[in-house]
Amino acid sequence: MSAVLLHARATATAALSAGSAGKAILQLLSAGSALFLASLTIGDDEWPIALVAVALPLLSVPLWRGLLWTSDGPSPLPLQPWLARAIEGMVFMLLSLLVMLGLWGCLSFSLSDLVAWPGLHRGPLIVTVLVLPVVGWSAQLTAIRLPVAIWATIALPGLGGALIGIQLLTDGPNTLAIAALCAVGVALVSGVLIATFTAARRLTRRIESIGADFRLGLRDRLQRDFIRQLLRSLVIVNGLTILGWSLVIYTRERIVGATLSGEQEVVPMVLGSLIIVLPLVARFMTIDAQLGVRLSHSMATPAAWQLLPIHPDQLRLRLGLLWSLPVLSAMLIDLACYALYATGVGWLEGLLSTSLWLSVALLVFGFLVFMRLPRSTSHSA
Amino acid sequence: MPDPAALITLRELAFTRRDFSLRVASWSLQPGQVVGLVGPNGAGKTTLLQLLAGVLRPSSGEVKVLGLDPVAQLPAVRQQIGIMSDDQAIFRMRIAKLMHLLSGYYPTWDRALVDTLLDRFDLDRSARVDQLSKGQGTRLRLVLALAHRPKVVLLDEPGTGLDLTARRALLRTVLEVAGEGERSVIISSHMLEDVARISDRLLVLRDGAVIQDGPTHALVDDTVTLEERLLDWGAAG
Numbered sequence: 296m297s298a299v300l301l302h303a304r305a306t307a308t309a310a311l312s313a314g315s316a317g318k319a320i321l322q323l324l325s326a327g328s329a330l331f332l333a334s335l336t337i338g339d340d341e342w343p344i345a346l347v348a349v350a351l352p353l354l355s356v357p358l359w360r361g362l363l364w365t366s367d368g369p370s371p372l373p374l375q376p377w378l379a380r381a382i383e384g385m386v387f388m389l390l391s392l393l394v395m396l397g398l399w400g401c402l403s404f405s406l407s408d409l410v411a412w413p414g415l416h417r418g419p420l421i422v423t424v425l426v427l428p429v430v431g432w433s434a435q436l437t438a439i440r441l442p443v444a445i446w447a448t449i450a451l452p453g454l455g456g457a458l459i460g461i462q463l464l465t466d467g468p469n470t471l472a473i474a475a476l477c478a479v480g481v482a483l484v485s486g487v488l489i490a491t492f493t494a495a496r497r498l499t500r501r502i503e504s505i506g507a508d509f510r511l512g513l514r515d516r517l518q519r520d521f522i523r524q525l526l527r528s529l530v531i532v533n534g535l536t537i538l539g540w541s542l543v544i545y546t547r548e549r550i551v552g553a554t555l556s557g558e559q560e561v562v563p564m565v566l567g568s569l570i571i572v573l574p575l576v577a578r579f580m581t582i583d584a585q586l587g588v589r590l591s592h593s594m595a596t597p598a599a600w601q602l603l604p605i606h607p608d609q610l611r612l613r614l615g616l617l618w619s620l621p622v623l624s625a626m627l628i629d630l631a632c633y634a635l636y637a638t639g640v641g642w643l644e645g646l647l648s649t650s651l652w653l654s655v656a657l658l659v660f661g662f663l664v665f666m667r668l669p670r671s672t673s674h675s676a
Numbered sequence: 677m678p679d680p681a682a683l684i685t686l687r688e689l690a691f692t693r694r695d696f697s698l699r700v701a702s703w704s705l706q707p708g709q710v711v712g713l714v715g716p717n718g719a720g721k722t723t724l725l726q727l728l729a730g731v732l733r734p735s736s737g738e739v740k741v742l743g744l745d746p747v748a749q750l751p752a753v754r755q756q757i758g759i760m761s762d763d764q765a766i767f768r769m770r771i772a773k774l775m776h777l778l779s780g781y782y783p784t785w786d787r788a789l790v791d792t793l794l795d796r797f798d799l800d801r802s803a804r805v806d807q808l809s810k811g812q813g814t815r816l817r818l819v820l821a822l823a824h825r826p827k828v829v830l831l832d833e834p835g836t837g838l839d840l841t842a843r844r845a846l847l848r849t850v851l852e853v854a855g856e857g858e859r860s861v862i863i864s865s866h867m868l869e870d871v872a873r874i875s876d877r878l879l880v881l882r883d884g885a886v887i888q889d890g891p892t893h894a895l896v897d898d899t900v901t902l903e904e905r906l907l908d909w910g911a912a913g
Binding site for chain 1 (some may be wrong): 728731751752753754755764765766767778781782876887
């Protein structure tokens with residue numbers, strides 16, 4: 296568990312320093328992959344902590360960043376930047392841990408039923424899990440964040456998988472083969488996600504630059520931007536949510552079969568990791584929903600909106616819709632899956648419940664963000 | 677009677693916040709004017725500029741900018757005025773992306789002018805906003821304030837962090853803006869020499885009240901500097 300915390304702290308701090316949703320997601324994907332591996336080294340009763348430890352940095356990095364860094368410019372702490380960042384990272388982790396424990400207490404299910412300790416030799420995995428924090432810190436200190444994050448996301452879980460694979464060749468049972476393959480799978484899925492989002496973003500920028508040349512009227516353009524961003528958010532969030540749940544539901548029979556045949560909960564565990572990461576990443580991507588500016592930028596510099604020619608109430612309404620509609624619609628999909636497929640399937644109930652809980656947390660997070668946006672002018676503004 | 681040609685008119689303006697109050701009985705800004713807004717710290721210079729920009733709402737009285745109420749008609753006013761203060765937050769992104777983003781909010785955004793100003797102020801389009809120096813940030817804020825060819829430009833301490841070359845570029849730019857005839861500039865600064873050099877009208881505030889308002893040449897001449905005048909009026913910082 297200490298390895299998990301060490302890694303989570305490093306990842307959180309690295310994400311704090313990265314300053315953009317994209318980079319934070321990359322780093323947190325690497326955290327997700329690493330925690331998946333780490334989960335194989337911890338006791339089964341610690342699984343909920345591990346899962347929430349993946350999810351909470353994902354939810355709260357921009358939040359704490361926004362709370363601590365209230366305006367454009369240096370950290371408010373009168374310290375060396377690296378020290379200020381380290382302290383913020385520790386404060387962030389402490390707060391996250393408190394929230395995590397609170398959430399854990401709220402969860403009405405136990406994922407420990409899902410995961411049985413596979414009896415894996417821990418050596419190679421611990422090495423892998425210890426490597427990632429070093430990479431995280433190095434990425435932060437050397438400021439070569441993006442390439443290192445990509446490398447950590449894709450290469451290290453692959454390395455972990457390879458290590459397990461080597462172990463398998465010597466003495467591993469069949470379940471370990473599945474675990475190794477799934478580790479590689481996590482890495483590949485992360486890579487595909489990154490590539491997909493990067494390509495989508497580039498395409499969007501291209502379309503935007505073409506559109507900007509036509510010089511539509513301002514009202515038309517803002518309206519068009521708003522509708523386009525909303526549609527894009529809805530498609531991304533719901534598309535990935537449906538994809539994730541379809542994957543799980545489609546393979547449900549296989550999972551049941553694996554459980555009966557003694558392969559136990561390795562497959563649900565891996566799919567669980569994917570299913571928690573996929574929809575939540577998708578929902579987190581709504582942060583990227585823009586009214587020209589990412590919400591993460593708004594959080595970091597809410598005062599930057601203050602002098603723009605847009606009424607504060609209109610701004611809050613639009614960003615609020617951009618934020619909440621995709622998340623709410625994805626929660627409806629969660630509920631539909633819950634009603635249709637989860638009855639009597641404990642692990643699926645657990646996953647869906649987790650997704651719903653964390654979606655609620657996302658909405659709360661969005662609410663906190665909007666609280667920080669500029670308000671209408673007043674006598675005491 | 678309100679002056680229909682005036683870009684800004686203030687009538688019986690009062691603004692109160694805790695133990696500070698600002699009062700302006702009547703004042704207007706004509707096209708083509710460069711007004712130097714001077715006074716000690718706490719005189720109300722920034723407050724007045726924020727009232728003009730619709731950031732603050734007057735306690736009483738009337739503020740009209742281009743004939744519009746800057747609070748009630750905020751988007752329309754903001755599209756036609758340029759605001760720059762040395763501590764204004766900017767979205768953290770690359771300059772080129774920032775320019776592209778902001779262009780969507782202003783129908784009169786002038787890309788050619790932006791290119792000219794970025795070159796003049798020696799700003800790298802690929803640089804990230806959060807990695808700029810103090811002086812570079814000030815220059816960028818000035819570019820942002822002018823990029824949409826505003827009819828009224830409000831500058832709050834625009835010289836902060838600028839070296840001599842950049843200050844000259846700033847003064848030249850302000851004079852160019854005002855030289856177009858239909859546009860005006862209000863510049864609030866503690867760099868009194870610069871203010872006296874480029875402004876053709878001075879508005880002197882002290883403790884929230886206007887203590888002098890008139891042509892610069894009538895208040896300052898070759899024998900008396902603006903700094904000495906402010907000392908005489910008890911309005912030196």
